[in-house]
Amino acid sequence: MASQMGISEAEMNEMNTVTHSHVVADVVAQVESMLAQMKSVTLNIAVTGESGSGKSSFINAFRGVSDDEPEAAETGVTETTQKALAYSHPNASNVLLWDLPGIGTPSFQPATYLEDVGLLKYDFFIIVTSDRFQEYHSALAKYIMQAQKKFYFIRNKVDRDLEANARRRSRKGLSDDDVLDLLRVECENNLRNGKVEQPQVFLLSCFRPQRYDFPALQITLLEELEGHKRHALLLSLPNLSVSLIQTKRNALAQDVWKNAILACLSSVMRGATPNPIVPKLMETLKYYQQTFCVDAKSLHRLADTTGVSFEKLQSEVTSTFGRELSAQAVEDLLNQVASGHQLMANQLHSRVPVLGSVIAA
Numbered sequence: 001m002a003s004q005m006g007i008s009e010a011e012m013n014e015m016n017t018v019t020h021s022h023v024v025a026d027v028v029a030q031v032e033s034m035l036a037q038m039k040s041v042t043l044n045i046a047v048t049g050e051s052g053s054g055k056s057s058f059i060n061a062f063r064g065v066s067d068d069e070p071e072a073a074e075t076g077v078t079e080t081t082q083k084a085l086a087y088s089h090p091n092a093s094n095v096l097l098w099d100l101p102g103i104g105t106p107s108f109q110p111a112t113y114l115e116d117v118g119l120l121k122y123d124f125f126i127i128v129t130s131d132r133f134q135e136y137h138s139a140l141a142k143y144i145m146q147a148q149k150k151f152y153f154i155r156n157k158v159d160r161d162l163e164a165n166a167r168r169r170s171r172k173g174l175s176d177d178d179v180l181d182l183l184r185v186e187c188e189n190n191l192r193n194g195k196v197e198q199p200q201v202f203l204l205s206c207f208r209p210q211r212y213d214f215p216a217l218q219i220t221l222l223e224e225l226e227g228h229k230r231h232a233l234l235l236s237l238p239n240l241s242v243s244l245i246q247t248k249r250n251a252l253a254q255d256v257w258k259n260a261i262l263a264c265l266s267s268v269m270r271g272a273t274p275n276p277i278v279p280k281l282m283e284t285l286k287y288y289q290q291t292f293c294v295d296a297k298s299l300h301r302l303a304d305t306t307g308v309s310f311e312k313l314q315s316e317v318t319s320t321f322g323r324e325l326s327a328q329a330v331e332d333l334l335n336q337v338a339s340g341h342q343l344m345a346n347q348l349h350s351r352v353p354v355l356g357s358v359i360a361a
Contacts, residue, residue: 202217
């Protein structure tokens with residue numbers, strides 16, 4: 001039962017110990033700590049590449065932000081980054097993408113470069129290129145691996161390569177898939193020739209994130225991160241596929257019981273204060289809206305990107321709480337599902353008797 005509620009066996013045992021002392025405030029503090037741990041962890045992602053490779057556009061696309069938005073990383077055909085700059089996700093401030101100074105200059109030295117940008121503070125590296133492979137790509141990758149950090153190689157602007165191929169297709173006879181396969185094999189072989197084993201290469205267009213390898217990159221990063229950092233990355237990713245949305249849904253479902261317990265116990269501690277649970281649930285529901293990008297700001301951003309009106313996009317949101325949030329609507333829902341409190345109490349009572357009794361009350 002503990003696993004179904006998103007609470008580990010160790011957490012359940014700790015709650016049982018605390019509640020036997022009848023100190024409800026300690027239980028509230030413990031549950032708050034469980035939730036706070038997920039929000040407090042910081043994920044640092046380093047993004048590097050040559051001038052003009054599109055690393056700033058990658059940072060924006062990764063965060064679901066357009067290049068012309070106020071919170072966007074500055075883009076340009078010349079190198080605009082002179083020092084490492086952090087860009088947080090608009091809905092997840094604990095996920096930071098660092099735009100590092102460009103590589104590939106005549107004075108570039110991988111070892112001193114990584115030392116200068118603070119190699120050890122990053123969880124992993126993204127190396128972005130949009131042109132021919134260079135020796136410094138593999139040299140940089142090797143230094144990253146020597147520090148026991150992971151890197152992912154991005155071949156950006158593949159839409160440009162496909163457009164060029166289309167103009168000469170009658171002569172070459174190459175399909176889009178042929179071109180993409182050639183680009184991937186070229187990058188992988190060049191990295192292997194530079195003594196980089198098992199390179200991970202992704203073909204992208206930052207202006208078309210739904211296409212090519214952007215969804216595959218998301219999945220790979222999630223598979224190779226663990227714990228709270230994986231959770232933080234998951235909830236920050238743009239919703240580029242149905243499977244990713246379902247994965248987010250499953251992850252948030254693991255937090256529902258903790259939020260419910262916290263809301264119920266907080267109401268007990270605060271006595272007769274009117275509707276003490278509602279503000280906490282409102283805060284949680286707003287966070288869920290942002291995670292699934294159905295809040296007003298996200299829908300306006302999508303409207304600007306796609307040309308579809310905000311009203312049309314909003315009409316496609318079928319969930320009542322996905323469209324509009326109000327304290328009255330939350331209170332009405334609580335009244336409808338009051339029996340759910342008893343269900344939760346029954347499930348908890350067999351493991352944490354005092355807690356189950358408090359929630360039932």
